[in-house]
Amino acid sequence: MANPVILVYSSNAQTRAAIVAAIGRRPAADVGLVDFLECSTLPEVLLAVDSQAADLLVLDGEAQPVGGIGICRQLHQELPDDIVVPPVMLLVGRAADRWLATWARADEVLLSPPDPVTAAEAAATLLRRLGSEQAPVAAELTG
Template sequence: MQPTATVLVYSDNARTREQVRLAAGKRPAADVPPVEFLECATLPAVLSALDAGGIDVCVLDGETAPAGGMGVCRQIKDEIFGCPPVLLLIGRPQDAWLATWSRAEAAVTHPVDPVEFAGALAGLLRARPAVDA
């Protein structure tokens, strides 16, 4: 059985979390493992999940309040040893510089475009270190 990749999805908006799940599907590309999702609506839930380990990629919504995904990204990059790569959802293309400031490895805009999102997620999954079975 092929191992799955765990994708943490942080957004205070249930519809955004659903869009992420639907855009990625069960497998965002043929050459990456199937994905399972861990949904978080609050910063404490994100920090707890990352402390527990086992997260392969984080998808953070930059429009979430009160703790936006860009600030959360920068915080976890500073505080979590071996922080997983981050795919940031940004409100507009002009916010790409903020995604760079936050140290996200990739960014896509709202609303979630399934092709663009799946491609970005697959790229981060491909880049992660191989785990020995």
Template structure:
């Protein structure tokens, strides 16, 4: 039996968190582990969970309030030792430069496209498994 991967999903919008869960399903691709989702609605909750450890990938909503996922991504990349890979949800494709600024490992646009989101999440899970990041 393959171990499970823990995916932290940050958004102040419960509908966005649900879209990510439904898009990825229990296993975003056949060659990656099943995923368990840990939902966070506040920046403080994200930092608390990352401090606890055990997070394999973070999915951060760039449109979240009061702190967007881009700022949160940059902060955790600076402050969290061995920061997990980050998938950023962007409001518009033109924000790709901000995703680069935030140091996100991958980015997809909102609303969540199930195929694009599952594919990006699976790629980050593969990279984590292969590189041990």
């Protein structure tokens, strides 16, 4: 069985690296190893979701020109019913933006910069929930 895939979206490479480092390759012992799929544009995210290439999405709410909050809302509102939206964690810059993440239907909210303990626990919780519903749907990454 392939490792679960966590899509990390940000227009900023340093932010993507911080998210990957915070979650780590093994967010929890019972979750096992995870793979990361880094995306820097909205079309990359939409293609990954459409092709079911990710089991969990981590979206940067501060990304430019399209923020993760808008992407999260768009995925939940505009995708056809036959496309399953993976669980979404939103990275927000201010605690006051948590309500926007809730409005966008995010499953978890992280504050920027991501805290490694909090990020890993949140990712593990969402992956466990996914594991209890079904096996990971993502195909193995090829590079």
